[in-house]
Each structure stands twice: as structure tokens, then as C-alpha cells.
Amino acid sequence: MHGRAAAANGNPITVGGSFTGTATTLLTSTVPAPTPTDDIYAAFRAVNNNAASGTGLSGDGAGFGVVGRSAAASGVGVRGYATNGFGGQFESPWADLVLGGDIARGAPTGDTDRPHTYGEVVAEVDHVGFTSTLWYCTATGLPGSWRRLAGVGTAGALTLLPTPKRVYDSRVGELPALGVKTPIPVNAERVVDCTLAGSGVPTAAVGLLLNVTAVALRATSGYMSVRAAGTPLPNPETSNVNFTAGAVVANSVATACAAGAVIVRVGGRPGTNLGSDVVVDVMGYYL
Template sequence: MNEMPVKDDKAAVEASDKALGRRSMLRTLGVAGAVAGVAALEVGRSTNADATTGDYLRIGYSQGAQNMTYLTNQVGSSVISNPLTSEPTLMWGDNRLSSLTNANGIRGDGKGPSGMGIWGNSDSGGVGVHGGGGIGVQAQGSRAALKLIPSGAAAVDRSDYHQTGEFIEDSSGNLWVCVGAGFPGSWRKLAGPASTGAFHVLPAAIRTYDSRSSDGALSGGSRTLTMSGVPNGSSAVTVSLTATGTSGPGYLALYKAGISYPGNSNLNWSASGTTIAVTTVCAVNASSQLVVRGAGGSTQVIIDVIGYYA
């Protein structure tokens, strides 16, 4: 039998060993790389450390950043091509598939007296913030649920275009609502520093003053009276003013407490023994006070409060 040369066998073995060594090394490096990759992934998943500028935004994890994150649409692109919505929307928060009974889409938290949780702005006369749904906008605040910033001239003195449903508070603090579109449209004044405000009828009239059981007949003088049932800060009251037990001709006048007598009269009589009544409106001061003034003959005075403006 012929034997294989020893030299040839040795060379074959060495070549085989080298090949096995290379394959083993590659397998070892591959396993090590995979382990390192998994480890890096697990570390990324298990930490919520603050991000540094330039890091990627990780979905489903809380991250803190020292600088503002700014998302903008590229020049010339069109967000209307978004496959999720036909609206031209840059960012959309959708929580409708949540298993929770009530789930929110987007939340914003501000800080400080002038900080804003969510701030919206639109150029070219667009809408800064729009709300839809069963209730378009729901507002709640510890000081007030809604605040309008006073700005500009009175609504009726403007020249720009306005639409029905707009509200404006002008620079003088008057509140307006637009009831017809146009330049500047048709407006109704709802309230303001110099307006009477809404009228509130009391459930039942309140007798707030009767001179017959207190000060006696009024003759040629004035008395400052506080109107019962009228909250402080009201602008005016509606009262029934009665003169009875008159002596000679005379008149009664009502006016706001704290000002000089303006020269008016609200009730007049022409003879003794007269009983006469009138319903009238009178401004009141911040403490719901007015003045009743009598002139001419004397009379007993009765005042019943029917309602007030506030």
C-alpha cells in the first residue's frame, strides 16, 4: 500500500487549522457584537436619563432637555400629504385607541404667573387655537376661567373685517360681541365700566326704607340710604319710590351717593295729604348706597328695591 507523504499531511492539517481559527474568530466577534447591541438596547430602554442637545427623541419614555425642541416643516414641503389626516397638520397627538375611559391627546404645562401651558399662534389673520368635539373649549382657572386681553378701539369704531361670533374687549374695558359680519360688522355691547350691566330681578321686592318707622318725614334735606338685597359693586338699582302724608307741594329726588346733587326730580306732588308712587332707576356707589333728597313740603318716604344692575 502506498502511504501519503507526511509533509503533505502536515500542510493540510495546518491549512485546516487556520480556516477553523478564522471561522471561530468571526463567530466569536459576531456573538460579542450581538451581545453588546442587545446590552446597549436594554440600557437605552431601562434608563430615563436627561437627554443632551442633539440626542434623538425616544417614543414612550420621559426625557429632559436643557434647550427648546423646535419642529418645523421644511421649506417647500406640504404637510397636507400626511397619510393619517387630510388636514394640513404638522403634529398630531391621538389617544383614541387607549383602553382608558378618558384619555387626553396633548397636554402642556407652563410655569409662573405669565407662563402658558399651550400657546398657539397663526399668521395672516388665522386662528391661534381651535377646539372641536362635544365641547369645543373647556376652561378652568383658580382666578378666572377665561381672560380677554383689552386691545384697540371700540368695536363699532374699527375698520377691519370681523365675523359673527367674535368677542372683543377694547382698550377701555368694554366687552363686545359681533352679531353680523362686515367691515367692521355689527356689534352689541355686553358690558363695560360705564354700562349698567345685566338686570337682576329680586325674587320678591324688599322694603329697604320707610321713614314712618325710623327718621320721620323728610323736609328740605337729604338722607344716604343703603339698598337691601343689592350686592356691593352693583351699578344701579330699580326701586319703587313712594311719597305719603305730604304737606304742601314738593318733590323727591334720588341720586348716587358720593356725588353732588345733579338737579333732578323723580317724584312730584302738588297738594297736602297725597300718596303717590313711581318706579325709577338710580345709580348706586360701590357700597350700594344712594341719596334721597326732598324739597318743598314734607313727606314720608318709602323705598322698595325691585332689582339691580351688575
């Protein structure tokens, strides 16, 4: 049987021909569908008997091609499954999948009305700040155990550079020939742009994996701290590298950044510390 199945203004559905109408034809059923078991009392069921290929049900619209809704607490709006293949496939030249919509949604870690089940994915949506955060449930419970996968407060995926890249060296005559070529005085700081020197770090980076070296040939003792550019000095101060007189000390540092830039600060006791040179190498970035 070929042709379109249609009904006008609530009339019985017929196959083939044309129709006009402004009302929606509603399908209801109390007769169990044959298989599978979760199709019981299906209002509509489409079957394609081609064993190799074909489409059981297709939707096409200028707005939504297919819409599913469930009012039950344990219901599922739309379900896709396959006995040998993919349960669902989404593709678009713009965005393959969007999680969250018109409903503002807080973090699932604060839910107290009913339990969550392992395997759930939740998009925390903020319509005021136009941001979202992605969560995954690892264990059933109230509210369950959750892992934050992505969002404005996360570092994102780590991209390791093919080879480490030196982006700053305060010593005179040392490459790269960028920035101020003097030691950082004690209790002073310097901005280092880690997107320069062909590092490959994008300005959209939210974090950096660095190796910071203190070349303290003139100092007595002190420390270096690294933080994102444009952020205030923490109180009390923190330390990433501790050095003694005449030492060359390196340490790995993972830090937030601002458009790929960080602040390197040298701390110590004034009058006994002439500051230290600093070398900054980039290992990777978070995006």
C-alpha cells in the same frame, strides 16, 4: 409605542429615552394631513384611537401648557372642536378663563382696519386704569354690530330680591326705624342707604331697582328725583316722581348707586311747599 418623544438641540425626534438640550426643535410640514381638512399641512398631529376616552395632545408647563400662534389676518391661534361633545373646556381653582393679555385693546366699535365677524368676542383692555369691557359681535361688518356685555360702564346682571324690602320711611312711627324721621323739605335732599334693614343689597352694587313713594300730605305740589350718593345735582334737575297736594304717588326707579346708597331730593317752589315724606322699597340690584 410608548415613551416620550424628544429631540436634543434640533436633532431628529425619537420616542423613549432621555435627552438634554437648550435649543427648540421646530416641526415643519408640506405634506397634507389625512383629516380633517383644516389640518392640512399640519406640522404636528396627535391622534388617540381610543373611541371612548383619551387625550390626543397634552401640554404641561410652569408657564403656559399650550401656546398657539397665527400670523395670518384670517388665522386662528388655537382651535378646538368636537364632533360630539364640547369644543373647549377651561377650568381652574383661580379663574377659568382670562380674555386680554399684554396688548392694550380699545373698543371694537372704533375699528376701521378690517371687518369683524358675527360671533366674535372682544375684551377691551385698559392697562392704565386696570379695567376691561366685554363685547360681542352680532353682525358682520366694518366695524360690525356690537353689544357691550360687561364692564365698568355697564350695570351688570339684575338680581331680583325674593320679596321687596323697605329700606327707608321718613314717617314717624313707621318701620324700618332707621334714619331721619321727618319729611324732606322742599329743595333739600337725603341719603338713603339701601344696604340696611336686611335688604340683601351688597355694597358692591352699582345700580338699584327701587319703588319710591311720595307721601305729600302737607305739600302743594312738587317732585322727587333719585341719583347715586356722592354725585352732583344735575342741571337742569330731573324728576322720578311728580306729586300734587295731599297725594300719595309711587313710581319705579332704576338708578346708579354708590356702595348701595342713593340721594332722594324733593323739588318745588319754596314758600308754597312744606316738603314730602318718602318711602323707599328695593326690588333688586345690579352687580
